[in-house]
Amino acid sequence: MVPVGFLAVLFAWPVAAIIGHGFAEGGVFTVLADDQTWRLAGFTLAQAAASTVVAVLAGMPVAFLLARVRLPGIAVARTLVLVPFVLPSVVVGLAFRALWPDGGVASIVLANAFFNVAVVARTVAGLWAQLDSRAEDAARALGASPWRAFRSVTLPALAPAITSAAAVVFLFCATSFGVVLMLGGARLRTLETEIYLRTVNLLDLSGAAALSLVQLAAVVAALALGALARRRRETALRMRSPAVLARRPAGGQWFVVLAAFAVLALLLTPIAALLLKSVSTSDGWSLAGYRALTGHGADGTLAVSGWEAALRSLRTATDATVLAMVVGVLASVLLVSLRRAPSRVAHATGEAMDAALMLPLGVSAVTVGFGYLVTLDALPGDLRTSPLLVPLAQALVIIPLVVRMVLPVLRSVDERLRQAAATLGASPARVWREIDLPLTIRSVAAAAGFGYVVALGEFGATSFLARPDSPTLPVAVSTLIGRPGELNNQLAYAACALLMLVTAAAVALIDRLGSASGHTAVGEF
Template identity: 75%
Template sequence: MAHPRAGLSRSAVGWALAALLPLGFLGVFFAWPVLAIVRLGLREGGVLDALTSGETWRLVGFTLGQAAASTALALVAGMPVAFLLARADVPGTGLVRAAVVVPFVLPTVVVGLAFRALWPDGGITPIVLANAFFNVAVVARTVGGLWAQTDRRAEDAARALGASRPRAFVSVVLPALAPAIGSAAAVVFLFCATSFGVVLVLGGSRHRTLETEIYLRTVQLFDLSGAAALSLLQFAAVLAVLLLGALARRRGETALALREHAELTRRPTGGEWGVVAAAWAVVVALLVPVVGLLVRSVSTSDGWSLDGYRALTGTGERGTLAVSGVDAALNSLRTATDATALACVFGVLSAVVVVGLRRSRAPGWLADGLDTALMLPLGVSAVTVGFGYLVTLNALPGDLRTSPALVPLAQALVVTPLVVRMVLPVLRAIDERLRQAAATLGASPWRVWREVDLPLAGRSLVAAAGFGYVVALGEFGATSFLARPDAPTLPIVVARLMSRPGQLNSQMAYAACALLMIVTAAAVLLIEKLRVPARTEF
């Protein structure tokens, strides 16, 4: 990196200016609402008392401890699945992709109830298992996206020189995957640290995290000062995790070659079959709660029944729902489409800018700062963001608080970091010599991106769009505060039905979960069919 006195190059200045667009989006739709809520809490006083309370620090310890345990379990379970998706040429990988993603889209309250059926008393163990259940998909898709495009000939060369398969993996493959593993671990940790429905259902009054306590103090006790103090602690913890993750990713970067024409998948041999078997075991374990939900949707005290589906679709008794399940599904599809399109635009732009800043003469803190800022929405309470929207966005032209665009905007905040984390490791790993050769031949920066970067990163981009789409389909936190009563999404319908007594409402809730899973699986399978074909020019 050039000495600061040397000044910034024209390229660095251009990338720094380009960074203003994603930073402006974050500033208006994330920083402003969150700071508004924190300011309201600080104005009421009492923050210092909350920060010095022993109960507060017990909440911090439990939040970080359960998140660390869940992240470790998700990494252990997700790596074999990543290998299966990226390297193994075996039948059924498309179904595995769909099966892995479906748990991630389920509303957290529903997953909590599914695990509560196995652990009626709740506790720490089911909380950790349920959070890991959610996030295996993050590890499998993030690591698998990079693993699928790495040239495996370096691993084969190490094997030919006498290295055992485990040693070749540790010395060659694992360092190459370190940026993606670090990205996945950071995302999973943030999801687990801000887990809401799972902890609420399985923890009860005995085990609470910062997220559930913020909800309790904001919604039930209206203790904005205490909620503000906890939000500040949550923000500090998230920032520390992101900085550590950025440092680990930076140290783990390697000159990794991405080669579209090289052999990427092949039939497993020897010990690789053990990894494939472990991956299938993980998939089966993930499907157990899903199957349980499907069974519950057609079971009653009197036997099997489809009354829940009839009521949900409007062909029978509809209970007290304002809209049918089909209408809610269509609302989910529309908002998820808008959110994913917005997230892909800002996510890809942000990833390109981060890579551009690193390759230019810009100071390293610019790229690291933008990379860290993009992850912050994953670690801040959805309660804080939702209430922040309600007290700030009326100042914008058109009063977005009553606009249908409000929900897609909130969902895009969650999806954008996922797009960045899946695309960024691949863009970083592209051989710079390919880009330099194209530029030497007269290609403009835009054409270099279109002819070099996009073909190599295309698969990860499509995977990121599909992953973000299903995440938006199942987003519950911010949507629960912002969705209009006449336009609920499927997760909102599930939560409303779960809170109402009666067997029919319970059946309708599980039927809505089944509908959500079907829509999600169909979306994932369709995206797999539309994956970018391999390019052979490079």
């Protein structure tokens, strides 16, 4: 009941309340009939589709590098490709602003693709590493060119993983908030940023509710496609024998390897641009931005210092991670139990709950945040004024990631071990403690670390719920970048560099734990 209750009270209820308010005001159907609404929807889907295509094209060579190539430095490349996926959206937005100060559609598409190359690379590599290369070698021996052998033999086998990755990337790009807000400004808006504008600036609940309905329909479609593709990928993995060992590339494979390293170099470009921007001023190189972290920005722009905002981020991320781990691990145990049950009803319930747990990734964070302000006063203690308000919203984002990391490992535990322990008199709690926990502890630890860095950089819901006197670091960065003054600009870039370095260090540890357990959040979406 804990995961079901958490989702019902802290997700379904606030979202339903906002949509209900919109219908009550009577403007939903007017907004749905407005051509501007469908132009926004069209741009949202178009930029998401373009970003998905770029991410897939860039991720495929990297997937080959990770799955089939044995060269020095592959472990570093495996970690490096994961860093953009967990970088805060504010960091990525500012990094691309350093490259494209004027923003635009191209910068939005490339920034979203930058975020999601890891999803394609790690998801496809997971299946590619399990493919028997002898089928492709046989096609080559029969006279097929390397491209034809790949197109006719390997690509169809990889289709489930590519489709699964593309569905997830499309979902993330369609609901992108921080990147579009930073690079699109007032000129380019998606459904997500328009919901934010109508809710926060215009208090147009009916318009926001209508846009939320359109966005929710697209999200459900993407989740359904992603779930279908994920089941096909899991089936493909079960049907494959352990892979042939990675080997040094030969012949035309070197072009693919070079393309993969070119992609990795391009992934480093925005990061390098951000670091350079953090130490450059109109007078030359300077560490003024980093020194300003102890202050409140130019003319007291911030209510707290940069370091205080960073500490607030650390505390909030800790609270959110603890909440998400409790709910996410319990949900994973429940889903495994439902899948092992002999009843078809239990299986169907498990599938429905698995899909429901993914919904918070696709529903507007602004909708959820405003829903909290509308509904949570009805609960004892009025959570709207509680310090737990922001961690609760961030936990909603982390829970799907925790489930996707822990659930596959729990499913892989041999049921015969559990049955043998139960036969020898172990209670269910002891079976979990003695069998399940030792086999899943690395994955649980990696999920906690992964959730922590995601919460550390969460911007969508936090930007709406955080109070001015207690901002997190991403919210402080957003405030600084919108204010005039070179010191504010330097402080914003220095804070982003700090966030990025902390994230990169955490990802290195997470990837080590995830590799040891065989699963990562990216690889299991």
